[in-house]
Amino acid sequence: MAGAVTAGLAVASTGGEEGSAAGATPAGGSDYDVIVVGAGLSGLTAATALERAGRSVLVLEARRRVGGRNYDVAVAPGVVVELGGEWTGPGQTRVQALAHELGVGLFPTYATGSNLYYRSGQLQRYSGDIPPTSPTALAQLAQTIASLNQMAAGVSAAAPWQALQAGAYDAQTIGSWIAGQNDSPEATFLAGLSIRADYGEEASQVSLLDLLAEITGVGGDFNTIIGSAQSTRFVGGPQQLSKGLARRLAHPVRLSSPVVAVERGRTATVHTTGQSFRARQVIITAPKSVTAAIRFDPGLPPDHAQYLQRQPTGATVKIQAVYDTPFWRQQGLSGTVTSDTGPIEIVYDNSPPSGSPGVLVGFAEGNQGRSLFGLSDGDRRAAVLASLARYFGPAAARPTHYVDLVWAREPYSGGAYGSFNPPGVLTSMGAAVSGPVDNIHFAGADYSPEWPGYMEGAIRSGEAAAAQVLAALGAHRG
Numbered sequence: 377m378a379g380a381v382t383a384g385l386a387v388a389s390t391g392g393e394e395g396s397a398a399g400a401t402p403a404g405g406s407d408y409d410v411i412v413v414g415a416g417l418s419g420l421t422a423a424t425a426l427e428r429a430g431r432s433v434l435v436l437e438a439r440r441r442v443g444g445r446n447y448d449v450a451v452a453p454g455v456v457v458e459l460g461g462e463w464t465g466p467g468q469t470r471v472q473a474l475a476h477e478l479g480v481g482l483f484p485t486y487a488t489g490s491n492l493y494y495r496s497g498q499l500q501r502y503s504g505d506i507p508p509t510s511p512t513a514l515a516q517l518a519q520t521i522a523s524l525n526q527m528a529a530g531v532s533a534a535a536p537w538q539a540l541q542a543g544a545y546d547a548q549t550i551g552s553w554i555a556g557q558n559d560s561p562e563a564t565f566l567a568g569l570s571i572r573a574d575y576g577e578e579a580s581q582v583s584l585l586d587l588l589a590e591i592t593g594v595g596g597d598f599n600t601i602i603g604s605a606q607s608t609r610f611v612g613g614p615q616q617l618s619k620g621l622a623r624r625l626a627h628p629v630r631l632s633s634p635v636v637a638v639e640r641g642r643t644a645t646v647h648t649t650g651q652s653f654r655a656r657q658v659i660i661t662a663p664k665s666v667t668a669a670i671r672f673d674p675g676l677p678p679d680h681a682q683y684l685q686r687q688p689t690g691a692t693v694k695i696q697a698v699y700d701t702p703f704w705r706q707q708g709l710s711g712t713v714t715s716d717t718g719p720i721e722i723v724y725d726n727s728p729p730s731g732s733p734g735v736l737v738g739f740a741e742g743n744q745g746r747s748l749f750g751l752s753d754g755d756r757r758a759a760v761l762a763s764l765a766r767y768f769g770p771a772a773a774r775p776t777h778y779v780d781l782v783w784a785r786e787p788y789s790g791g792a793y794g795s796f797n798p799p800g801v802l803t804s805m806g807a808a809v810s811g812p813v814d815n816i817h818f819a820g821a822d823y824s825p826e827w828p829g830y831m832e833g834a835i836r837s838g839e840a841a842a843a844q845v846l847a848a849l850g851a852h853r854g
């Protein structure tokens with residue numbers, strides 16, 4: 377998530393992998409109570425809860441590392457930057473409790489000084505959450521947010537298709553709805569940018585009903601998504617949460633084990649590229665578009681299979697530029713930028729709590745993200761640094777380190793930030809996929825009614841799946 381629009385030495389693209397596989401694997405055929413597919417926050421939360429309840433659990437992870445969409449890389453001794461999930465905020469109780477339990481500290485996102493608004497070639501300083509827009513744009517944006525919150529009040533997060541106006545909301549994209557509300561190009565642009573910051577995708581691709589359900593899921597206010605949800609960071613990065621959970625499991629996570637097929641039955645057989653394992657219950661936490669590539673035999677019910685075909689992922693490229701010092705702070709700047717010019721339209725100060733080194737994090741989302749997909753590592757870096765220099769001057773073009781990640785190149789994520797519903801999907805298929813398919817359960821941040829798409833949602837969904845599985849195991853003893 378890259379929220380608020382209101383509110384030297386190159387390290388090339390990381391390729392997103394690290395670590396090594398967890399030891400040699402015995403021949404397949406082992407029996408477990410539960411197999412969990414995916415060692416992100418959701419899968420590891422579920423596995424932890426199941427082990428605590430005395431169940432035998434095997435976690436199969438495709439990558440050579442745990443954490444999934446949480447991925448932190450070292451840029452200096454003891455300093456990491458977050459290439460995936462990063463922020464938390466008020467109301468995100470589970471992820472913050474987990475951090476506390478694992479001894480991972482929290483600290484406030486740096487927000488001292490003036491923010492920058494770049495529009496039509498002009499750079500303006502401002503304070504507070506709202507860029508210095510024209511009065512018309514400001515009024516239209518305020519009305520847009522008020523209307524969204526009002527409509528969301530009638531939409532349940534868990535079953536949005538039941539809303540009285542679900543059909544009308546789901547028949548339009550967020551983009552077409554915004555266009556109907558605003559005639560100010562500036563308001564339309566900023567509203568679209570906030571949607572890109574939420575989904576990593578253009579407002580023209582996402583169902584309005586999806587957004588309304590999300591607003592309900594974060595507590596009823598659109599401003600939370602683009603504001604307070606980014607107020608707090610994790611000292612040392614949030615991937616530590618997954619690493620900490622994985623370390624405590626009785627059975628080590630089996631890395632480099634992409635699941636390619638699941639034979640369904642009273643006992644399910646889960647096939648990786650090299651081995652097979654059996655379990656009474658299976659929890660799949662791979663992102664939805666990635667789950668669509670797993671072969672199920674017998675196949676999933678057709679509405680479920682078709683739903684998985686219709687779950688695209690956003691196009692975010694996340695970048696981190698590292699400097700000896702956060703030089704913008706000396707100029708009275710917070711590091712926060714909102715810009716109408718890409719590829720990097722949103723920037724924040726992302727320095728560690730000590731303020732050394734200085735780090736800027738930036739986002740290219742939706743079509744801006746896609747504009748970077750075809751570039752070489754060097755050209756992508758040059759395009760990104762040109763954006764940063766536009767906002768912070770020539771010093772910004774000379775970082776000591778630079779890292780980025782094109783999430784659409786990650787085969788086990790498919791994009792960033794997560795999946796979303798295009799128009800028509802929730803009302804025609806949502807109800808059909810809201811439970812397990814026999815003993816196959818589905819979990820993950822993008823399945824969570826509360827805090828969907830967030831680390832908080834991943835944990836809550838993992839907990840819910842574990843409870844569902846424990847109930848099923850209890851009901852079918854032996």
Ligand SMILES: Cc1cc2nc3c(=O)[nH]c(=O)nc-3n(C[C@H](O)[C@H](O)[C@H](O)COP(=O)(O)OP(=O)(O)OC[C@H]3O[C@@H](n4cnc5c(N)ncnc54)[C@H](O)[C@@H]3O)c2cc1C
Nearest residue numbers: 377414416417418438444445461462463635662820821831
């Ligand atoms: C760039 C970016 C920025 C973000 N910013 C924030 C933020 O600031 N705050 C916030 O709360 N959230 C943020 N998020 C979202 C957050 O990171 C995710 O919602 C959360 O980490 C998802 O956890 P998960 O366990 O549901 O899924 P994932 O983390 O995607 O875990 C799924 C796991 O399944 C594995 N897998 C996939 N396919 C297979 C297979 N076939 N076999 C075996 N394993 C498989 C994957 O490798 C992965 O490890 C961000 C995400 C990204 C990408």
